[in-house]
Amino acid sequence: AQKVTQAQTEISVVEKEDVTLDCVYETRDTTYYLFWYKQPPSGELVFLIRRNSFDEQNEISGRYSWNFQKSTSSFNFTITASQVVDSAVYFCALSGSYSNYQLIWGAGTKLIIKP
């Protein structure tokens, strides 16, 4: 069975601090995809990144970076120099291979950035 665990329910930091959101996944598939989505207070889920299981390169996009480690089944997300606008709930999600289309979601981490 597939499972995604986001152990951090809520994180609160002061603006400009770096923060890392953890994501641990379980799957028996050899081919799978991992995603991060952001859900601001408005409610709409916003896609941030997709990573397939064969690509373990870290990714950086501006202040955002992602660390994918198959050895520990983790796909962690780091925000550098956090800003108040980063405040949201962040979800990690997992999908299977070509015959399994559903996304399995973690419970989310609520990130609060204080000014």
Added chain:
Amino acid sequence: DAGVTQSPTHLIKTRGQQVTLRCSPKSGHDTVSWYQQALGQGPQFIFQYYEEEERQRGNFPDRFSGHQFPNYSSELNVNALLLGDSALYLCASSLGTGLEPQHFGDGTRLSIL
């Protein structure tokens, strides 16, 4: 370029009633997925539609049914509503296999009294 649109925004029903939620996918997308998100939790996959057929279904009872139209828009129907059906219902669209990044609408907040 319109994104995913859902209607209505909010809905209040009573136990035992039936409800229909609607979704128009992002322009160019042909796949629609529906999710249920309870307060404080991650979304739960209900089902996915592609080429007017239900391609995959999550662990939801038959009271939850859907439809996809030739223009790729979709409906989610829930019969015999229970208090536990109160949630935010999210529609997401994508292209092709469904493994592509999904674009989400703002959701329909369904409250059951």
